[in-house]
Amino acid sequence: MDGSVSASGQVAPRPNTRTPAPGLGADASHGAPDDPVWRWATLSPALLMMLLLSVLPLANLFLTSFYSVSWAGGRAVWMPAGFANYVALAHDDLLRAGIVNTLIFAIFAVGGQMLLGFMLALLCVRVNRARTLYRTIFILPILIPGIVVGAIWKLLLNFDFGFVNQIIGLVGFDPVNWLGAKETALASVILVDIWHWTPFCFLLFLAGLESLPLDIYEATKIDGATIWQELIYVTVPMMIPTIVVTFAFRLILAFKVFDEVYLLTGGGPGTSTEVLSFTLYQRFFREDKTGYGAAMSMSIIFLVCILLIFALSARRRAGTAP
Amino acid sequence: MREPITKRGLTRRDALVGLGAIAAGLSGKARIAAAASVVPITIVINQSPWFDSFRKTVELYEKETGNKVELDVNPFAGSLEKQRNSVRAGRGQYDLLIMNGGWFAEMYFGGFIEPINDIDPSFKLDPDVYTLGDTVYFDAARKIMVPTGKLMSVPISPLIPLLYYRGDLYKEAGLKAPETFAELEANAQRFHKPPGRYGIVQRGARGPASVSYDFYPYLFGFGGSIFKNQAASDYSVMLNNEAGLTALQYYLRIAKEAGHPQTASLEQAEVIQNMATGKAAHIMAVVSAWSQMDDPDKSAVVDKVEFAPAPHAPGFSTASGLGHWLGGIAKNIPDDRKRGALEFLRWFQTKDAQLANARFGGIPINAASYRDPMSQERKFRWMKPLADSLQHAVSVYQFPESSEVIAILELGLNQAVARNVEAAPSLNDMAAQIYGVMTKYGYQTAKLPPLR
Numbered sequence: 001m002d003g004s005v006s007a008s009g010q011v012a013p014r015p016n017t018r019t020p021a022p023g024l025g026a027d028a029s030h031g032a033p034d035d036p037v038w039r040w041a042t043l044s045p046a047l048l049m050m051l052l053l054s055v056l057p058l059a060n061l062f063l064t065s066f067y068s069v070s071w072a073g074g075r076a077v078w079m080p081a082g083f084a085n086y087v088a089l090a091h092d093d094l095l096r097a098g099i100v101n102t103l104i105f106a107i108f109a110v111g112g113q114m115l116l117g118f119m120l121a122l123l124c125v126r127v128n129r130a131r132t133l134y135r136t137i138f139i140l141p142i143l144i145p146g147i148v149v150g151a152i153w154k155l156l157l158n159f160d161f162g163f164v165n166q167i168i169g170l171v172g173f174d175p176v177n178w179l180g181a182k183e184t185a186l187a188s189v190i191l192v193d194i195w196h197w198t199p200f201c202f203l204l205f206l207a208g209l210e211s212l213p214l215d216i217y218e219a220t221k222i223d224g225a226t227i228w229q230e231l232i233y234v235t236v237p238m239m240i241p242t243i244v245v246t247f248a249f250r251l252i253l254a255f256k257v258f259d260e261v262y263l264l265t266g267g268g269p270g271t272s273t274e275v276l277s278f279t280l281y282q283r284f285f286r287e288d289k290t291g292y293g294a295a296m297s298m299s300i301i302f303l304v305c306i307l308l309i310f311a312l313s314a315r316r317r318a319g320t321a322p
Numbered sequence: 323m324r325e326p327i328t329k330r331g332l333t334r335r336d337a338l339v340g341l342g343a344i345a346a347g348l349s350g351k352a353r354i355a356a357a358a359s360v361v362p363i364t365i366v367i368n369q370s371p372w373f374d375s376f377r378k379t380v381e382l383y384e385k386e387t388g389n390k391v392e393l394d395v396n397p398f399a400g401s402l403e404k405q406r407n408s409v410r411a412g413r414g415q416y417d418l419l420i421m422n423g424g425w426f427a428e429m430y431f432g433g434f435i436e437p438i439n440d441i442d443p444s445f446k447l448d449p450d451v452y453t454l455g456d457t458v459y460f461d462a463a464r465k466i467m468v469p470t471g472k473l474m475s476v477p478i479s480p481l482i483p484l485l486y487y488r489g490d491l492y493k494e495a496g497l498k499a500p501e502t503f504a505e506l507e508a509n510a511q512r513f514h515k516p517p518g519r520y521g522i523v524q525r526g527a528r529g530p531a532s533v534s535y536d537f538y539p540y541l542f543g544f545g546g547s548i549f550k551n552q553a554a555s556d557y558s559v560m561l562n563n564e565a566g567l568t569a570l571q572y573y574l575r576i577a578k579e580a581g582h583p584q585t586a587s588l589e590q591a592e593v594i595q596n597m598a599t600g601k602a603a604h605i606m607a608v609v610s611a612w613s614q615m616d617d618p619d620k621s622a623v624v625d626k627v628e629f630a631p632a633p634h635a636p637g638f639s640t641a642s643g644l645g646h647w648l649g650g651i652a653k654n655i656p657d658d659r660k661r662g663a664l665e666f667l668r669w670f671q672t673k674d675a676q677l678a679n680a681r682f683g684g685i686p687i688n689a690a691s692y693r694d695p696m697s698q699e700r701k702f703r704w705m706k707p708l709a710d711s712l713q714h715a716v717s718v719y720q721f722p723e724s725s726e727v728i729a730i731l732e733l734g735l736n737q738a739v740a741r742n743v744e745a746a747p748s749l750n751d752m753a754a755q756i757y758g759v760m761t762k763y764g765y766q767t768a769k770l771p772p773l774r
Contacts, residue, residue, distance in 0.1 A: 071410070071432035071722075074653055094733070159584045160592075160601065175517075180527075180587020182740060268528040269586045269740040271733070285403060286530060287726045288428070 058301070065294035085295035095296065097271035098279035105190055105275060106254035112194040113250060114243070117201025122231070124202075125209040135206075139199045146196075150263025153192045154179070157264075179265050182272040189273050192260055197253075201246050208242030209235070248311030255304055276300055360662035362390035365649075366408065366416040368401035371594070372479050372610035375684030382678055383669055391666065398422070399530045409434035414654040418663040420478055423457070423644045423717070424531050424724055430460040430467075430474055431722040435650040437472035438667070441660045447473060448671045450690040452480050454646050455717025466553055467720050475648035476667040477687040479610065482632075482642035482715045483539055484707055486597055486615070487604045488513070489628035499630035503543065503572060506604065506633045510580035513603035521580030523602040524573070526739035527589045531645065533739060534731040536593075537573055538643025539606055539632035542716050544569040548727070548756070550768075552720045558768040559757045562749040567773055568635075570738060570745040577739060586740035598623060606632060608645060612704045613683035629704040631711040640711055643718045680705075723763050730755045746773040 068081040089095055124134060141149070156163050157178040165175035178188040212235070220230050236243075258277035265273040267282070280300060284293025365380070367373065373395065380391050394416065396404055402425050408414045409429065421429055429435050437460075438445050447458065453469070454477055461471030485506070487499065491513055500506040506522070514521030525536035541547070546565035550558040560566070577585040582596065594611045596602040598621040614620045615627040631640035649670070651663045669675055676686035677694060680702065686692065689709070697705040719727065734752035737743045743751070750772040760767035 071428075071434075074409070074433040076410070158592075159587070160596070177584040177587060180584040182742065185587075265587075266527060266529055266589075268736050269526075270528075270737040270742050282729060286399060287729055288406065289726070 061294050061297055064291055065298050067291045069290040081291055085292045086299070088292060089295060089299060092279075092283075092296075094271060094274060094279050094282065095276075097274040098276045101186060101272070101274050102255060102257070102276045104186065105193070105257060106251055109190045109193040109197070109257075110247065110250045110254050112190070113198045113201045114247060116194065116198045117246075118205050118239075118243075120198070120202045121205035121209055122235075124206060135203075138202055141196050142199045144196075146259030147263065149192065149196050150260055153188075153195075153260075154264055157188060180269055182269050185265050185269060185273045189260055189264055192264065193254070193257065196260070197250065201250065204242060204246045204249075205239070208239050212238050244311075244314050248308075248314065251311065252304060252307055255300075255307065276303075358665055359387070360389050360665045361658045362392065363417040363659055363662040363666060364392045364394060364415065365418040365420060365663075365666075366394045366396065366401060366404050367420040368398045368422075369395050370398065370610065371608065371614065372481070372684050375613075375679055375682035376478070378682035379670070379675065379679045379684060380666075383666060383675070387665070387669065389662065389665065405429070409652055409654060411654065413656075414652040416652055417655050417659045418666065419650050419652055421475065421648045421650055422531070423454075423481075423646045423648075424719060424728055426457060426475065426648050426650065427467075427720055427724060428722040429650055430462075431465065433462075434653055435474050436653045436660055437474055438476070438651065438664065439473055441651065441657075441664050445473075445664065445668065447476065448673075448688060450673065450688045451671050452477055452687055452689060452712055454480055454644055454648075454712075455715065457644070457646070457717050457720070458648060464555075465721075466555060467717070468553065475650040476671050478647040478649045478670070479685050480687050480708075480712055480715075481608050481610055481645045481647065481685060482708070482711055483536070483606045483645070484609045484642075484704060484711065485604060485606055485630045485632055486611075486627050487630065488602075488623065488626055490623075490626040491603055492628070499628065500633050501630075503540070503633045503635055507572070507576050507580070510576055510604055514580040516583065519600065520582045520596065520602050522576055522604040522606075523582045523588065523593050523596040524577055524585050524606065524739075525588055525590055525593050526577065526585035526736060527587050528732045528736035529589060530732075531728055532589060532732060533735040534728055535608075535643060535645050536606060537569070537731075537735055538716070538718060539641065540569045540573050541566060542641035542643065543632060543634035543638060544572070545635065545638045547716075548718065548731075552717075555766055557721070557760045557765040558770075559753045559760065560770065561756065562746075562753040562770055562773050564773075566749050567745055570735075570749060574738060574741075574745060586736060597627065609704060609708050610685055616701065625700070629707045631707050631714075639714045641714050641716050642711055644715045646715075721763075721765065723759060726759045727756050730759070749773055 065085055066081055066083070068079045068085075070077045070079070120138065124138075127134065144152075155161075157165075159165060159175055159177045159180060162175075162178075164178065169175060176184060178184050216234055216238075217230065220234055225233070256277055257275055258281065261267060261273050261275050261278050262281070267274040267278045277300075280293060280296050283289050283296055367376065377393060380393060383389065384391055394404065401420070402422070405416065405419050405421070405425075408416045409419070409432070419429065419435070447453070453459070456467050456469055458473060458475050458477060459467055459469050459471040460474045461468050464471075485500070487509075492499070492509075495512065497509060500509055510521030512521070513519065526533050541561075544565045546563065546569050547560050550556045550560050582588060582602075588596075590607065593602075593605050593607055594614060597605045597607070597611075598614055600622045609629075612629065616624050618624050621627075632642045634640045649663075649667055651660050651667075655663075671688060673688050673690040673694070676688040676691040677696060680686050680691060680696065685708070686705075691697070692705050692709040696702060697709075718724075730752050734743075734748050734755075738745060738748040753769060754772075757767060757769040
């Protein structure tokens with residue numbers, strides 16, 4: 001935030017203390033020749049690189065989505081398909097299940113991670129002893145590769161031999177088929193994702209909380225605010241920018257979930273844990289439907305772009321636009 | 323100090339030892355003669371229960387011939403992806419492709435495999451090598467797999483499911499191995515004592531080729547099929563006929579009445595694990611898991627598991643679906659690497675190499691291995707039922723779009739096993755989707771009226 005809050009609640013402008021970056025003197029910022037050739041000459045390497053790395057593959061994917069590709073005599077045979085691949089998306093039951101499950105997954109997994117991460121950050125922000133130790137322990141899950149997370153939880157949640165069912169058995173309950181029953185499979189995957197990514201939210205929230213100005217908290221104490229009032233009227237409003245950024249990050253990543261689903265349930269049972277990335281993998285790679293897979297990819301990219309636009313506009317509204 | 327051997331001092335025992343050594347030397351030389359010195363090759367393969375035996379067999383090849391082989395090992399689906407990427411490139415990375423029964427057609431039809439006799443016109447497939455539903459041949463003009471077509475590959479592993487059952491329990495109960503589905507059902511129910519032991523543990527999870535592969539012996543054993551006659555290019559969808567319905571109803575019924583409570587989530591590894599830990603009285607699993615049953619480090623039922631051909635309905639024969647592996651040589655590699663890959667296949671198909679393969683825990687592709695005295699050893703008690711079954715094994719897919727059909731079956735069968743859908747509507751739905759796929763790709767197809 002570029003300013004500080006006065007006792008009356010008004011934001012006072014902060015003096016600009018930024019200094020020009022080394023090497024960017026007055027000549028560099030104002031004296032460069034306003035010559036279009038010079039401008040394009042300096043910009044073109046970066047533009048070319050961007051074109052090569054992002055725009056061209058996307059353009060290729062977009063073009064491919066209007067073809068049907070097969071193989072004969074060791075060569076690809078491209079048949080124009082018009083919008084057929086896009087039309088077929090509307091009739092794909094697997095894709096429909098993928099969209100629904102991804103939405104459920106994103107809402108509950110991200111919601112859970114945000115809530116738990118925020119609570120943990122609130123608990124830890126005032127703890128000064130053994131800071132390094134608890135932070136290391138908390139961030140451990142995000143350091144573990146997805147494939148290892150899958151292996152750990154597949155073993156823990158195994159119906160016959162899993163540790164979780166053994167514990168449940170000790171207290172007299174029947175074993176639960178965490179990953180194999182349609183009632184529990186998606187919830188189990190969501191719980192694993194919450195375990196995996198809550199530390200990410202925790203870290204961002206902790207950094208946000210530590211950057212909040214202490215004088216406001218001193219003022220609320222003087223005003224006799226309870227802990228609850230302090231949280232609702234001071235901490236949460238000031239944390240909104242961090243909350244929005246964290247939410248946007250996690251939401252976009254949640255839409256790309258693949259490894260946990262692939263390893264834990266393979267999209268099953270039935271379509272109960274089918275998510276968008278897994279549907280795409282199934283159609284594009286396993287079934288080798290190149291054109292159709294490209295159309296599905298373009299649609300998913302479009303969907304994520306919409307999310308990104310929402311997230312960016314939310315950031316702007318929250319005053320956190322860069 | 324050893325004294326020189328005089329004519330008089332040469333005993334009968336010495337003579338026998340000497341003859342044995344000469345025989346052993348000749349045998350080794352014969353095998354070495356079967357493979358010339360060639361450039362190093364790379365084989366792309368998947369990690370599966372039989373991989374370790376294959377690796378050891380490759381090491382034996384390297385030791386005997388001095389030729390070098392690099393193995394690129396991948397998960398099941400990852401191996402297919404790497405093969406596709408390699409064969410579609412201008413120049414292939416892999417020389418020998420280990421292709422599964424579910425995707426070799428894609429490689430043949432796509433023109434990615436070099437016919438073996440185009441590399442070496444003198445190469446002949448050993449007459450004792452299983453041709454596995456003639457899937458080693460391909461008639462490109464007629465787009466079918468028949469012996470009149472070109473030789474495209476050499477079998478690497480003739481995998482089919484066998485019935486694994488607890489011999490000790492059968493002995494106690496005075497029973498013989500089940501031959502019919504009715505016997506299997508009765509015995510599974512008899513030994514069903516959950517949660518300590520399940521009568522039968524089946525695969526129900528959805529995967530690249532999971533529940534469908536487990537279901538094929540039931541479908542074919544009841545006289546059902548997916549298509550009418552692939553060899554005659556008739557792809558009429560027969561899945562939802564009465565035989566298909568009986569098969570699926572049976573599969574679901576034994577899962578419910580004598581099976582694992584969570585069949586819908588079980589993968590191959592878990593099915594095998596249930597047998598090896600003594601929690602299953604029967605499983606229908608790929609033959610290559612045999613070595614795990616007698617491994618004291620992995621099994622609680624050492625020497626207690628017996629093997630039998632998959633049961634069948636009266637009037638039909640045992641009929642497992644082939645889940646075999648074929649070795650095909652990529653077209654887009656230099657000629658010297660093609661010859662290198664062919665030398666490996668030439669060596670690999672011999673009886674001696676296949677006996678060694680079996681000793682390492684693999685499944686021989688050469689019928690002579692099954693007639694060898696070795697097959698009488700207790701350890702190799704799976705060999706006879708396998709040999710009996712192989713002659714009836716069914717080549718399930720002979721067209722390149724099979725992965726789309728497999729995906730339909732995987733989802734549909736998984737939903738049926740999870741009891742989301744009844745057998746008849748499930749079969750109708752799968753048949754309609756398969757018909758849609760075959761129509762889309764222009765195959766001669768038809769559909770049956772829906773089951774009620």
